[in-house]
Amino acid sequence: MSREPRLPPLEAGEQPLWLFLVLALLNIVDSFNLNVVWPMLPFMVEGYGVAKDEEDLGAWVGVAGAAVSIGQLISAYAWGALSDVIGRRPVMLVGMLTSTFTAIVFGTSTTYAQCVAGRFLSGLLNGNAGVVKTYVGEVTQKSQQAKAFSLFALCFGLASCVAPAIGGFLQKPATRWPRTFAGTPFETYPYLLPMSCAAALTTLGLIVGYLFVPETASQWRRMRRRRFMSPMRHELDASSSSVGYEMVGTPKKALRGYATVAYAFLAAIAIGYDEIFPVFAKTSRSLGGLGLSAQSIGGILVFGGFTLVSFQLLVFPALMRAFGVTAGLRIGSIAFAAACLVAPCASLIDDETARWAVLLASQALKITTLAMLFSCVIIAVNNSCENRAKARVNGVGTSLAAFGRVVSPVVHGVVFSWSLRLDGWRERQFVVFIFVSACSLALYALVSLLPKELDAPPREVEDEVAANGG
Numbered sequence: 398m399s400r401e402p403r404l405p406p407l408e409a410g411e412q413p414l415w416l417f418l419v420l421a422l423l424n425i426v427d428s429f430n431l432n433v434v435w436p437m438l439p440f441m442v443e444g445y446g447v448a449k450d451e452e453d454l455g456a457w458v459g460v461a462g463a464a465v466s467i468g469q470l471i472s473a474y475a476w477g478a479l480s481d482v483i484g485r486r487p488v489m490l491v492g493m494l495t496s497t498f499t500a501i502v503f504g505t506s507t508t509y510a511q512c513v514a515g516r517f518l519s520g521l522l523n524g525n526a527g528v529v530k531t532y533v534g535e536v537t538q539k540s541q542q543a544k545a546f547s548l549f550a551l552c553f554g555l556a557s558c559v560a561p562a563i564g565g566f567l568q569k570p571a572t573r574w575p576r577t578f579a580g581t582p583f584e585t586y587p588y589l590l591p592m593s594c595a596a597a598l599t600t601l602g603l604i605v606g607y608l609f610v611p612e613t614a615s616q617w618r619r620m621r622r623r624r625f626m627s628p629m630r631h632e633l634d635a636s637s638s639s640v641g642y643e644m645v646g647t648p649k650k651a652l653r654g655y656a657t658v659a660y661a662f663l664a665a666i667a668i669g670y671d672e673i674f675p676v677f678a679k680t681s682r683s684l685g686g687l688g689l690s691a692q693s694i695g696g697i698l699v700f701g702g703f704t705l706v707s708f709q710l711l712v713f714p715a716l717m718r719a720f721g722v723t724a725g726l727r728i729g730s731i732a733f734a735a736a737c738l739v740a741p742c743a744s745l746i747d748d749e750t751a752r753w754a755v756l757l758a759s760q761a762l763k764i765t766t767l768a769m770l771f772s773c774v775i776i777a778v779n780n781s782c783e784n785r786a787k788a789r790v791n792g793v794g795t796s797l798a799a800f801g802r803v804v805s806p807v808v809h810g811v812v813f814s815w816s817l818r819l820d821g822w823r824e825r826q827f828v829v830f831i832f833v834s835a836c837s838l839a840l841y842a843l844v845s846l847l848p849k850e851l852d853a854p855p856r857e858v859e860d861e862v863a864a865n866g867g
Contacts, residue, residue, distance in 0.1 A: 402486075402611065402612050402617065404609075404610075404611035404612070405611060406611055406612045406613060406614040406616075406617040406618075407536050407611045407612070407613055407614055408536075408614040409535060409536050409537065409538060409613075409614070409615065409784075410536075410538060411538065411541060412536055412537060412541060412545075415609075416536075416609075416610075417533075417544075417545050417548055417549075418548075419605055419606070419609050419610055420529060420532065420533060420549070420610065421548055421549055421551075421552040422552075422601070422602050422605055422606075423489060423493070423525060423529050423602050423606060423610075424529055424549050424552050424553050424556075425552045425553070425555075425556040425598070425602075426493065426496060426525075426556075426598055426599050426602040427496075427523070427525055427526055427529075427553075428552070428553040428554075428556035428557050428560065429556045429559070429560040429595055429598055430496055430499075430500060430519055430523075430560075430595050430599070431465065431557070431560075432556065432557040432560040432561050432564075432671065433560035433561065433563060433564040433591055433592070433594075433595050434462075434503070434516070434564060435462070435561045435564065435671055435672060435675050436561045436562075436564045436565035436568070436675050436691050436694050436695055436698075437564045437565070437568050437588050437591065437691070438458045438461055438462060438675075439454060439458055439675055439676050439679050440568065440569075440679075440691060441461075441506070441512055441588060442454060442457045442458050442461060442509065442512075445508060445509040445512070447509045451680065451681065451684065451817075452684075452814050452817045452818055453814055454676065454814070455673070455676045455809075455810040455811070455813040455814040455817075456807070456810045456811050456814045457509075457810070458672065458676055458806075458810055459672060459806040459807040459808070459809060459810025459811065460513070460806070460807055460810070461509070461512055461513050461516060462516070462668070462672045462806035462810075463802065463803045463804070463805075463806045463807050464513045464514075464516035464517040464520070465516040465517065465519050465520035465802070466520055466668075466798075466799040466800070466801075466802030466803040466806075467517055467520065467799070467803050468516075468517045468518060468519065468520025468521030468522070468799075469520035469521070469526065469795060469796070469798075469799030469802070470520075470796055470799035470800050470803055471520075471521055472520070472521050472522070472524060473524055473526065473527055473792050473793075473795035473796040473799055474789070474792040474793060474795075474796050475524070475792075476488055476492075476523075476524020476525075476527065476528060476792065477524065477527050477528060477531070477788040477789050477791055477792025477793075477795070478788070478789060478792065479524070480524070480528050480531065480616075480788050481616075481619075481788050481789070482620075483620075484612045484616055484617070484620060485528055485531060485532045485535075485612060485613055485616055485788070486606075486610055486611065486612045488524055488525075488528050489525050489528055489529060489532070489606055489610065490603060490606050490607055492522075492523040492524055492525035492528070493525070493599050493600075493602045493603035493606060494599075494603055495518075495522035495523055496519065496522075496523050496595075496596075496599040496602075497596045497599045497600050497603070498518075498522075499515055499518045499519035499522060499523075500519070500592045500593075500595040500596040500599065501589075501592065501593075501596055502514070502515040502518060503515030503516060503519065503588075503592055504586060504588055504589040504590075504591070504592025504593060504595075504596075505586045505589055506586075506588065507586070520799065524792075524795070526795045526798075527788070527791035527792045527794065527795035528788065528791070529549075530549075530775055530778070530779065530787075530791050531779075531787040531788045531791045532610075532613060533545050533546065533549065533779075534779035534784070534787045534791075535613040535615050535616065535784050535787060536613055542776060542779075544714075546772055546775050546776050546779075547709055547713055547714065547717070547772050548709075549772075549775065550709065550713075550768050550771045550772035550775070551705065551706065551709035551710070551768065553771065554702075554705045554709070554764060554767065554768045554771070555702050555705055555706060557671070557764075558698045558699060558701045558702030558705060558764065559698075559699065559702050560595075561671075561675070561694070561695060561698045562695035562696070562698045562699040562702070563591050563594055563695070564591045564691075564695070565691040565692055565694050565695025565696075565698070566591075566691075566692055566695050567590045567591040567594065568587060568588050568590070568591055568691060569587040569588075570583050570587070570590045571583055571584035571587065572587070578590075615784050615785075619785065655781075655843075655846055655847050655848075656774070656777045656778045656780075656781040656794070656847065656851060657778060657781075657790065657793055657794040657797055658797065658843065659726065659774055659777065659840070659843050659844050659847065660774045660775070660777075660778050660794045660797070660798055661794065661797030661798040661800065661801045662801060662836075662839070662840050662843060663770055663771065663774055663798075663840060664798035664799075664801050664802055665798070665801025665802060665804065665805040665836075666733075666801075666805070666833060666836045666837055666840060667767050667770075667771070668801075668802045668805050668806060669805040669806065669808070669809040669833055669836070670737065670763065670809075670833050672805075672806045672809055672810065673809045673810070673813050673829055673830075673833070674740060675694050676810070676813060677740070677741070677813065677826060677829070677830075678693075678694045678697070679691075679694070680817070680826075682744070684817050684826075685741075685744055685817070685823070685824070685825050685826030686744060686826065687743060687744055687752075687756075697756055697757065697760050698760065700757050700760055700761070701760040701761060701763070701764040702764075704760070704761040704764055704765060705764045705765065705768055708764075708765040708768060708769075709768055709772075712765075713768065713769060713772065716728075716769065717772075717773075721849070721852040722773045722776050722777050722780070722851055722852045723773075723777070723844070723847045723848070723849055723851055723852055725769055725770075725772075725773040726770060726773045726774060726777070726844040726847065727841060727844055727845060728769075729766050729767075729769040729770040729773065730770065730837050730838070730840040730841035730844055731837075731838075731841055732762070732766040732769075733763070733766040733767060733770065733837045733840075734834045734835075734837035734838050734841070735762075735834070736759065736762035736763045736766050737763070737830050737831075737833045737834040737837060738827070738830055738831070738834055739755060739758060739759035739762060739763075740755075740756065740759040740760075740763075740830060741824075741826045741827045741830045742755055742759075743755040743756045743759065744826050745824075774844075776851075777847060777851040778790065778791065778794050779791075780850075780851045780852070780853060781851060809829060809832070809833070812828065812829045812832050813828075813829040815828075816828035816829055
């Protein structure tokens, strides 16, 4: 590493708010690209004509939705390992650049195969989901940790609400606004406009990241030291740096395993709900759905975004102070299991005002409980390892989460399609939501295994060992 970096490496400590806002923008980009497609996919897949009938639509949408996670499953660990070699900053910038490309590929899809390929490439060519979390874990202290990851969860959740709304409102613009868009590429490619918004956002993230995000000091020192340290000495140094952490409480590998599996399971559950809700909302009333338009579905998701902002700013910090990370995971998993059962109740209500009230309440409960769960589990994953292992641990967590996101949309889509064929059962639309709820109860059983040690970063454990003469 003979060349000095363009920006001075960033030491761990109390960081200014603007840095977290810049990093949050990178997190928003990932969430936006992941979620902007959900209101579009049912209509895209229907337009490609691959589904034989409405009952089969959910399964085809599930396969397309899983493609991005297949890409992440293949590459997430490799991106984390690469960031250990060339640094966090260049990997994050490359992720922004490739995301711009894949957004356009998806937006210009004219066949089901290209649609799936676009989603696959967006997961394969971007490793920022794990690397950004690693970056934050390396530059923050405990006093800022909860606030930083809470801000990240807020931005991720907000983007997960706004992005589908944009996808719903801006698709097929030539049909909605023919005087403006007729005869333009947006008529030829009816889903290009929302994906152009995604591409513009990733380009903004690339520019801002290049100008303002430096390499972490701890990673920069490791890269410099690697040039002058023999492999044996490097291995000994790595081993000695983690001895203190292994001597206290639950063994280090167990901590990592529990936390990363919990993160993966949560990711699978969340994307299962996010994938199936628009399909349920679009499904005709005669089959137990709501028969809503893409614009109405987008409006519901926007409401969830406003609810999320209020929750993360006013309620979540108090919950963290009162319960901590591990207890927050247990409470959140029970609450989400209950929230899953609210949305299908709307299909039983004839009064339109009451039906919308239930739908909005279901979205508010869903988004706040998931925000709490993701905030807590991301902190738990970062607290399960020391800095030098964070990129690889987050890479493993992202890979496991990607595997869950591969399986989950397909499973939920198949379950939903199967449930619609249960003739004679008026409440068949509840089947898939009961399935999600049961998965959330299984998550509760899993997070109950997490030790309270994960409420604090590992360096505090090391300091405690040193203070006691260990």
